[in-house]
Amino acid sequence: MALESICGMDKLPFMKSFGYRTSKQTIEEIRVASSNMDNPLAIMAPPYENPRESVKKLNALSEVQIDFDHGTTTVGFVYQGGIILCVDSRATSGKLIGSQSIHKVVQVNQYIMGTTAGGAADCTYWDRALTRECRLHELRYKERLPVQSAAKYISNVAAEYKGMGLCMGMMLAGWSPEGPSLVYVDSNGLRIHGKLFAVGSGAPNALGILDSDYRLDLSDNEAYDLAFLAVYHATMTDIFSGGVVRLYHMDQGNWRNVANKDCQELHEQYSGVGNQQTP
Secondary structure (H helix, E strand, O other): HHHHHHHOOOHHHHOOOOOOOOHHHHHOOOOOOHHHHHOOOOHHHOOOOOOOHHHHHHHHHHOOOOOOOOOOEEEEEEOOOOEEEEOOEEEOOOEEEEEEOOOOOOOOOEEEEEEEOHHHHOOOOOOOHHHHHHHHHHHHHHHOOOOHHHHHHHHHHHHOOOOOOEEEEEEEEEEEEOEEEEEEEEEEOOOOEEEEEEEEHHHHHHHHHHHHHOOOOOOHHHHHHHHHHHHHHHHHHHHOOOOEEHHHEEEEEEEEEEEEEHHHHHHHHHHHHHHHOOO
């Protein structure tokens, strides 16, 4: 029953009804319900044939041209104490601020976390789909899905939807038998394993700080301070980044939210504004 619940099959009519039903109806319901087990990606495609070509034709005929301006700053790096993920919380629609309280670090499970950048709907949906796949893997094989395999799943999704408007840039972080793993995946199907990444419109500014001060032998407090400083500088120079800066620390056993600091608080801390005394 746990597997049926994860797949959503326990909510379908043929799992509930005990009245008269023809075998043809039941077979068709089972076929639709289990189609995602044959190809988990196909069921999410638009409801018409050749979606890549159809989407292009619909965009050409439409009088409304949608051009997304994406903005965010997410930072992740590996050091001797584990993995640090640090993100801002601003969501924008063009030059308009949609929200200042978006959570851009997503818990996939106890051992894997991800950051989101790009289209909020795309990132949120496929993070949830990844959570389901991780749980199904645990139920089937009695072991957790490695971070590298989770990243490959998202990469395969991106390849399947290439040219159909999918927009996302993720970092997936977790612990594997080999040690801490940090992987960058985007909607172009790019998948890179590394020790340090910054993703989003504020990434160049954050990397300017990280490239100068990052090293593997950082202490915990030094790592926290470096992550906050990198995202703070990005929020000060990138209008699409801002709000609350959230910092997460992942080690071999678990993860925790270390602190959440408003950009104004960080500005006072790093620029010395709050330390100035009036005569």
